[in-house]
């Protein structure tokens with residue numbers, strides 16, 4: 368009989384839980400808003416108590432502690448969501464399911480992993496995944512492995528060369544006009560007085576958005592050096608952004624380093640909103656090997 | 657008898673060649689300016705022909721091709737030093753020394769490796785090395801290994817949030833006001849009308865320099881997530897920069913992610929100008945294991 372695997376995509380807005388098989392195919396899933404840890408974990412337990420899973424991949428919002436040597440390994444650390452601050456998320460899961468093997472990483476890392484094995488990154492080894500939604504997060508797969516250093520990337524908070532004439536102050540509570548502070552959904556809403564999906568596709572604003580996202584692609588290219596950059600998240604549903612990001616990227620880079628054909632290099636997430644949950648099943652599957 | 661190892665630190669300005677033992681100790685060395693490939697390689701051969709080395713670590717200026725699957729693996733690629741553009745550097749060395757084992761990486765990666773095993777990074781696993789000299793280059797050791805993705809990092813060319821009131825146009829021929837374009841030696845000289853070592857340590861200019869170098873540390877922290885950031889190169893000899901970089905870094909990051917004590921986290925290169933050549937001997941040593 369096929370072994371069942373579990374996945375948890377623990378986002379700051381909502382949780383997705385799924386049970387699947389070793390191909391990453393989802394057999395059952397549930398979705399609920401992220402409230403307090405206690406309330407949200409009760410929902411998680413209600414879902415997984417129905418199944419006998421061997422391993423669960425957890426992709427969590429963060430910052431999180433991913434250092435196995437650390438006393439706070441498995442905790443959510445400095446999040447502005449105060450109820451979750453310093454919460455021992457992995458510890459709670461392990462206590463409830465002592466027989467289950469857990470893989471603990473970021474929500475964006477599991478999405479990157481999903482795209483690596485089943486999405487736009489198939490056949491590639493180094494995948495940079497960027498979600499542009501309520502926040503901006505960066506996941507990275509390096510030579511087929513979840514990337515981590517001392518901690519995980521927090522590439523959404525890099526500082527930006529400001530677009531000519533753009534003096535929007537930015538909304539990041541930590542950094543003001545970091546990438547997330549000027550280009551994520553809440554920044555878009557604040558600078559335009561309406562939400563992203565209400566802004567016309569030919570509005571000149573998208574040129575500014577494309578400039579910042581292209582510049583982010585430049586920074587990740589010059590640091591990580593991926594084979595492909597995949598955008599997910601609500602804002603990336605604006606399809607007109609992609610040609611603009613590629614054009615701005617080409618201008619910014621000015622051929623300094625060789626990159627693949629830009630239609631291949633900068634892409635929209637192929638698994639769509641399922642990248643994270645599929646990726647969390649796949650990291651669970653890998654943990655069983 | 658101890659096996660002899662070789663190292664080549666191939667910089668854009670000068671080459672350093674050395675022969676050493678497995679501890680990274682230098683037994684003999686030579687140094688000469690980087691001219692044409694033919695002329696420079698003759699000097700390299702003249703040096704190494706005197707010794708029977710088992711392996712040579714080559715840390716080259718770049719960009720270089722480090723993808724073993726690529727047809728141009730071992731070449732210098734798009735350098736502005738035209739005589740070296742598309743030059744098959746590794747191929748030439750291998751042809752001259754067919755019995756020798758070569759390790760091929762960037763000049764900044766070998767310096768990072770030297771600091772990892774013998775310098776400021778001893779005991780750490782993830783080392784970010786930044787040289788600030790004629791250019792700005794970034795080397796990275798990830799979990800004890802030379803980092804590479806599709807290619808190697810080119811972190812000196814990231815775009816910058818400009819310091820308030822600073823409108824210096826930048827001198828990078830590719831990007832204008834990228835980090836290298838506004839903060840490397842030639843930029844310092846152009847904006848101040850004198851070379852870095854001629855500028856008084858209490859000149860307000862250093863505050864601007866520190867802001868950009870701190871911001872670079874922020875970007876590398878949020879992408880690579882190193883255990884330590886080590887600065888080398890001529891400009892980093894300005895010791896007054898270090899407290900200023902640490903203070904600007906703390907302000908910019910605003911405690912968003914946890915980093916080590918900043919006196920430990922941001923340091924001057926411990927091996928000094930020897931980091932690269934010691935590192936190239938050490939990567940050669942590792943290749944023999």
Ligand SMILES: Nc1ncnc2c1ncn2[C@@H]1O[C@H](COP(=O)(O)OP(=O)(O)O)[C@@H](O)[C@H]1O
Pocket residue numbers: 378379380381499500501502551552553562563564565599600601602603604605
């Ligand atoms: N089609 C769209 N076009 C532009 N912006 C969108 C779109 N859909 C959602 N957004 C914006 O993205 C943000 C929500 O991001 P999303 O990725 O859906 O969820 P989250 O980041 O909370 O997981 C909101 O700020 C929303 O306004």
Ligand SMILES: Nc1ncnc2c1ncn2[C@@H]1O[C@H](COP(=O)(O)OP(=O)(O)O)[C@@H](O)[C@H]1O
Pocket residue numbers: 667668669670788789790791840841842851852853854888889890891892893894
């Ligand atoms: N002590 C110093 N203080 C400030 N700038 C310096 C110092 N020494 C060298 N520089 C500058 O650094 C650049 C040379 O960098 P260096 O690291 O010595 O060599 P390279 O980068 O060519 O290998 C020059 O622009 C020089 O003006």
Ligand SMILES: [Zn+2]
Pocket residue numbers: 523524525539540541542543545546547548
């Ligand atoms: Zn921020």
Ligand SMILES: [Zn+2]
Pocket residue numbers: 812813828829830831832834835836837
């Ligand atoms: Zn540049």
